[in-house]
Amino acid sequence: MQPFAYTRVDDPAQAIAAVVPDARARYIAGGTNLVDLMFDVVETPSLVVDINTLPFAEVQRTPDALRIGALARMSDVADDPNVRAIAPFVAQALDASASAQLRNAATIGGNVLQRTRCAYFRDVTQACNKRSPGTGCGALGGENRMNAILGGSDACIATHASDLAVALVASGAVLHIRGASGERTVPLREFYVEPGATPAIENTLAHGELITAIDVPLSPVLARSHYLKVRDRQSYEFALVSVAIALQIENGALKEVRLAFGGIGTVPWRSDAAEKALIGAAPTRSAFERAAEVALAGAIGRGHNDFKIPLAKRAVLAAFERVTA
Amino acid sequence: MKNDDKRIGVPRKEFIFRAGLPALAATTGFAPMRRADAAPATATIEGTPGLRVHGPESLEISLTVNGERRTLTIEPRVTLLDALRERLHLTGSKKGCGQGTCGACTVLVNGRRIDSCLTLAIMHQNDSITTIEGLANGEELHPVQAAFLEHDGFQCGYCTPGQIMSAVGFLGEKRGLDEGTIRESMSGNICRCGAYPNIVSAIQAAGGHG
Numbered sequence: 196m197q198p199f200a201y202t203r204v205d206d207p208a209q210a211i212a213a214v215v216p217d218a219r220a221r222y223i224a225g226g227t228n229l230v231d232l233m234f235d236v237v238e239t240p241s242l243v244v245d246i247n248t249l250p251f252a253e254v255q256r257t258p259d260a261l262r263i264g265a266l267a268r269m270s271d272v273a274d275d276p277n278v279r280a281i282a283p284f285v286a287q288a289l290d291a292s293a294s295a296q297l298r299n300a301a302t303i304g305g306n307v308l309q310r311t312r313c314a315y316f317r318d319v320t321q322a323c324n325k326r327s328p329g330t331g332c333g334a335l336g337g338e339n340r341m342n343a344i345l346g347g348s349d350a351c352i353a354t355h356a357s358d359l360a361v362a363l364v365a366s367g368a369v370l371h372i373r374g375a376s377g378e379r380t381v382p383l384r385e386f387y388v389e390p391g392a393t394p395a396i397e398n399t400l401a402h403g404e405l406i407t408a409i410d411v412p413l414s415p416v417l418a419r420s421h422y423l424k425v426r427d428r429q430s431y432e433f434a435l436v437s438v439a440i441a442l443q444i445e446n447g448a449l450k451e452v453r454l455a456f457g458g459i460g461t462v463p464w465r466s467d468a469a470e471k472a473l474i475g476a477a478p479t480r481s482a483f484e485r486a487a488e489v490a491l492a493g494a495i496g497r498g499h500n501d502f503k504i505p506l507a508k509r510a511v512l513a514a515f516e517r518v519t520a
Numbered sequence: 521m522k523n524d525d526k527r528i529g530v531p532r533k534e535f536i537f538r539a540g541l542p543a544l545a546a547t548t549g550f551a552p553m554r555r556a557d558a559a560p561a562t563a564t565i566e567g568t569p570g571l572r573v574h575g576p577e578s579l580e581i582s583l584t585v586n587g588e589r590r591t592l593t594i595e596p597r598v599t600l601l602d603a604l605r606e607r608l609h610l611t612g613s614k615k616g617c618g619q620g621t622c623g624a625c626t627v628l629v630n631g632r633r634i635d636s637c638l639t640l641a642i643m644h645q646n647d648s649i650t651t652i653e654g655l656a657n658g659e660e661l662h663p664v665q666a667a668f669l670e671h672d673g674f675q676c677g678y679c680t681p682g683q684i685m686s687a688v689g690f691l692g693e694k695r696g697l698d699e700g701t702i703r704e705s706m707s708g709n710i711c712r713c714g715a716y717p718n719i720v721s722a723i724q725a726a727g728g729h730g
Contacts, residue, residue: 294709
């Protein structure tokens, strides 16, 4: 790990003022992603600004949203009764993430900001357009079993590893962001940027901006939701494929559906086309079979990860069966 | 979660060198950089009056470990695990993977189990830290320690301090004592000897399901 300076801040304005002038300054909260990448010399900050004492750790129910403070720890949010009641798949996604130790340390803001990454990104001896723009992508013709089949480009096929973010994009979550010039909100889904020709850019957060909270808008569709995670090990492993599903049935037809995928996209992947194909249909296995085909229509396998295409389709059906069980 | 860190195509020797160097630097204070006596360890940033910036040189910090206030001199980049082991000589907490995968470094911070290898010591000056050395009450073992002995919850013992600290944290979370819950909640602690069935029994016994 390379040397860096450290400071601890007491208020958000101070935090932002400390980070903005220094392009290599980084915020630290739980640290589970940043410290790990600093060990690998993938992240080499000059200044680390500790934001753990900022007042953003609350989880509360407002009149129209579930508001999750950016500094709330993953384990606390997973155990929160409001979260479990209002959006079960958010709690399930958190329970399926990482290990108990990491969930006790890692924050919600840090979770959605964790780097989109693959093994080539972490290995500084390998080509990676994300870590070192212009050096090429080792994964495209290399070991790409874990890599993305949706949203990739000729420059990058790394996956976004967050389980939480998959459930959050399915729930229509909105980020509250504070920067030097004030506050703004952005739907989480629009926040993430597909790699295109510039994989180093993963989201629309400007340098020095700080996520303060994430709102999950209250909606009856979220009550009947499920997060299904398919992985190589039963616990403490990334998703090969995951599915966040929520549905509302009225008069025997699907009134509203949410469907998003993890483990297969360069960003948490919500499928509008599949949702649209399901609205108004009877909630049957065959309807979801067709929706799965629609959702995966644009998928591109790169060799080792070809299996994710049929696996993702089957995962949709498994998720449908569980959410309607 | 951490399986994406496999280095691809790196010769073993080079891997060891690369992996070992930062750890060596962090634990010994060796680094090709300014030393503590070459520059002041605190500074300020323009536009943030009152904000004190520490390092990258060494500075004095205090940690509360096992109920005792301890003072040590470290760089900001020193992890909590390295501070415990190399500065405070509390070598019960183990460095297994150094990347939050194995759980051998598990300690309690304010009663919650975390991986001490993935956090910076300087961040924990206002926290209460408990390590395996702080569990027993004099000669009297903590119930989880006693249960691990009773149920043979280990073989080589390297992962054991982390397993025990994680188990103490788990029991405090009150999630239940069925085998499935224990295995899921303890998945952040790897045992290379495969003592898992006995670890589960020990935790059940310590939790009152003897």
